Amino acid sequence: MRAQDLLVGYGGAPVCAPVSFTLAPGKAVALVGANGSGKSTVLKSVLGLLTPASGTLRVLGEPVDERDVEFRTRVASVLDDDAYFPALTVAEHLYLTARGHGVLGAQAVVDELLEEFGLADHRTALPVALSSGQRRRLLLAAGFARPRSLLVLDEPEQRLDRAMRDRLAQRLLAEKRDGGAVLLATHDPDLVLAVADRAVVVADDVSRLVDAPQAARFISRENP
């Protein structure tokens, strides 16, 4: 994907300075910045949920159209919302996601994800009976239950314990090794160092493209 002088906001009013970056297969770009700086707004624009005020945006080489079946097939996202089915168990939720995207051997994929995301003991639980961290794990697991070329994650570290954060970092590294692209907004310097190839510091005055250590230092300064 490619964003060039991308200006994002609500009702035509920008929330941050324009951002520019490219993201190639097998790479990860992190968006970092203070609370309210505009990271989620950039992600929503990349996903076609908001129309940018100006600039150029290409995802999978095309202008974004979230209704396009190719786009929906190849772009997976886990945003900061509780987008689960309240009446489905943990395992049913993942199975539906996998089958809905035509995954072959869906049951095996689901079993593996249940183990990996520490949900095996909760496979028959409804979301309401999960802790907030377990619900977050379910949403993340659903992102990996379906095919994708680009994975967009909004603060995936939220509500995860240290062990699960480390496992998530390993999962994202595997994603890159398999040729997937990852775009994530995060406040976790360790996740940036482990996964990101480049980062954008999203801000009011100027949004800067930096390397992962610079981005991690930025986060650590913001959260001493």
Ligand SMILES: Nc1ncnc2c1ncn2[C@@H]1O[C@H](COP(=O)(O)OP(=O)(O)OP(=O)(O)O)[C@@H](O)[C@H]1O
């Ligand atoms: N639906 C909306 N309508 C209008 N303004 C919004 C809306 N959602 C967010 N904003 C504003 O846009 C700005 C950027 O918000 P955004 O959620 O993109 O920040 P963020 O960098 O993701 O923050 P955080 O680190 O707290 O998640 C904020 O000032 C916020 O109040």
